[in-house]
Amino acid sequence: MHIVFITHPAWICSQSMPRFHGMLSEGMLQRGHQVEAWSAPAVLTKGADPQARAFKWKGYFDQFALYPRELKRKVRSVGRDRLFVVTDQALGPWVPSLCNRPHVIHCHDFMAQRSALGEIPENSTGWSGKQYQRLIRRGFRFGQHFVSVSHKSRADLHRFLERQPITSEVVHNGLNSAFEVLPRETAIEDLDGVLQSEQEIGFLLSIGGNQWYKNRIGVIELYRQWCQQTDRPRQLWMIGAEPNAAMRTRAQAIPNGGRVRFLTGLSDDQVRAAYNLASLLVYPSLDEASVGQSPRRWRVERQF
Template identity: 30%
Template sequence: VIRPRLYFGKIILYSNLLKKWLGYIDKLILFPFQLQKAASWADVVHICDHGNAIYTKYLQKIPHLVTCHDLFAIRAGLGEFPEHKTGWTGKKLQQMMLKGLNQAQMVVCVSEQTKNDLLRLSSLSENKISVIPMGLNYPYAPMQTTEIKERLASLGIPANSNFILHVGANHWYKNRIGVLSIFYELILRLQQANFYLVMVGKPFTDEMHQLIKKYNMTEKVIELVAVDNENLQALYSSATALLFPSLHEGFGWPIIEAQACGCAVFTSNRPPMNIVGGEAAIYIDPKNPQAAAEKIIYYLPNLENFKTKSLINSQIFRTEKMILEYIDIYQKIL
């Protein structure tokens, strides 16, 4: 595995903007020499993230493929999300990325949704695009009750409480404001004292803090940052349900992580979430907090029925299956 080495990018500077531009020297000027030297002995070069598709122009005489997770940045650069502007530098980088994808020998998308976006935005023919769903990157499974209690206590989760779980970063399409709005509608209707929302991911934004304060949910919303896999497994294994109302996703990893732990999932009735979740998930409108809350409440008494379904569905996304499918692609492009 190789990645751009930091030379200029590690220079200590007070200006983040200048540091970013120096980092481009490492990535765009110096790294291609490192890549070409390393690739000279390789049978296949696998660019594991579409953000590095800019390097395909250096691999035209070497069998190679790119894994494409999503095209949100490229779509934003093209103006498909008017409310989320992309700066001049970002647009140029996205143009380079799309050009790199167009020059790829093979592109593997993590979902049919990503493939459809790629076919629409690129000049690639369909025979140059495959779909291989993501596999779990950690052996998630239901955790024993004793270990769960110890780990929840260490995370500051109140004993004997019920909680809705959300896992995700602060990107706009993760809809964390929507998560808070849905939870507010839930507590209005349920009126349960020992009922919480646990949000795992990046630190809350100012907008999130303001909404929590506005809805008087300071004592009901628990913020967890930098949670490791073992503690996340404990959360998945004990949560009432995962709430994952994303507006867009390339795949939606938390869905299968939760299901592998036997956790019920409420997620958006949009692709790829409603493909990844299969028949084991319950689907909601991510932009209608009231209707989402009502649907969650309707299913709460019967969530145990989704445990077995969740475990079965998660088996579709075994890591071993993903690896074998990639090996098949490697053999095809040699």
């Protein structure tokens, strides 16, 4: 089988989507299928500063004004034996260009859609964001075959489709890296240059980006309150994106000798080692629609 993955452009600098596409692509190659990836090329965004205010609008133009016509032309130029795999429902504006060919659309979470419709007060959406999500929603409604990462996402999908698709299945995500129990010495060695001697006895660990629903401010506040109740608090490691100014300010106000360490750019091996050495894993997400938690629910998992 010849599979064409429809992916986010590399220049949007996503962390999770390239990993997801890589996992799918590698798996299909191992099963003997042919694979290729299509995405919107950089035109106005080529050479532009990603931090500039106009970059977002240039990206919208590249993806939704220029690329659909090119995508439609490419679809027509290839044989009908191709299976088009849209790796994220957020690529919905490209679905009308390929919906008459064999296709499947992967659905992750619908928090952006729900926010745009005013269903999540903690994450208000401006006028342009609402139009963007409307464009996405209008696009993926052309799809007929869907794979959702959870039953929650599947239920949201059906609500937004306003109809029953031909195919709608739930397939939980696999791990995009090999997680395993490591010998303590191996884990310490993998964190050479990161781990300090006093942290070998353990630390609190939280991993995630700066998305609103990850609630990293909540992690720091939870840690601050815990430090007030203990004489010798272990350090909190926060692995992920660079913290913003508010996070850094909160982290400086930890009592009783507690300390927050922000760690970025760790390798998969180092992250795996951190999981092995952590005393406590903290995930205080406000919402994680992809796995179906309730909003504002604190989740604390103990690792022994």
